[in-house]
Amino acid sequence: xxxxxxxxxxxESVLDPQGTxxxxxxxxxxxxxxxxxxxxxxxxxxxxKSERDINELVREMCEKLLANTVIEDYRYEIEEVVxx
Amino acid sequence: xxxxxxxxxxxESVLDPQGTxxxxxxxxxxxxxxxxxxxxxxxxxxxxKSERDINELVREMCEKLLANTVIEDYRYEIEEVVxx
Numbered sequence: 001x002x003x004x005x006x007x008x009x010x011x012e013s014v015l016d017p018q019g020t021x022x023x024x025x026x027x028x029x030x031x032x033x034x035x036x037x038x039x040x041x042x043x044x045x046x047x048x049k050s051e052r053d054i055n056e057l058v059r060e061m062c063e064k065l066l067a068n069t070v071i072e073d074y075r076y077e078i079e080e081v082v083x084x
Numbered sequence: 085x086x087x088x089x090x091x092x093x094x095x096e097s098v099l100d101p102q103g104t105x106x107x108x109x110x111x112x113x114x115x116x117x118x119x120x121x122x123x124x125x126x127x128x129x130x131x132x133k134s135e136r137d138i139n140e141l142v143r144e145m146c147e148k149l150l151a152n153t154v155i156e157d158y159r160y161e162i163e164e165v166v167x168x
Contacts, residue, residue, distance in 0.1 A: 031141065034145075040126040042123070043121060044122045044124070048118075
């Protein structure tokens, strides 16, 4: 079994209105030290072992569904979980 | 300057309908190996140095705005960025 962590972030060149809103909210709470906020997604998947290579599987899932590669970048970490 | 990464996830006991929907979509794309999906948020903040302790500052921002601690957990990583 694998525990897969996927991080999806907007590409640098893409505007992030949600991040801008959060930055504004932090400033109005007097956290004026905050210069920039970018918001992304964090996904945790539990994947069973199969004949397919886990790396390839995760990359495929990201490309097809989890990330919109036109405007988003993704990275992932795979951790093998040993079930006792 | 600090680069702060904040990960906000739903607590274990809280249902995640968005995760369930993504799992369903992955299954219908024939990724039946996927047993569970949980979706959270990933935020990247750029914070200027100030007199306040960065750890305390980030914890405060998480508690007050970035996470809803009733249903969400958060963790963060702080990285110091040296501007050349």
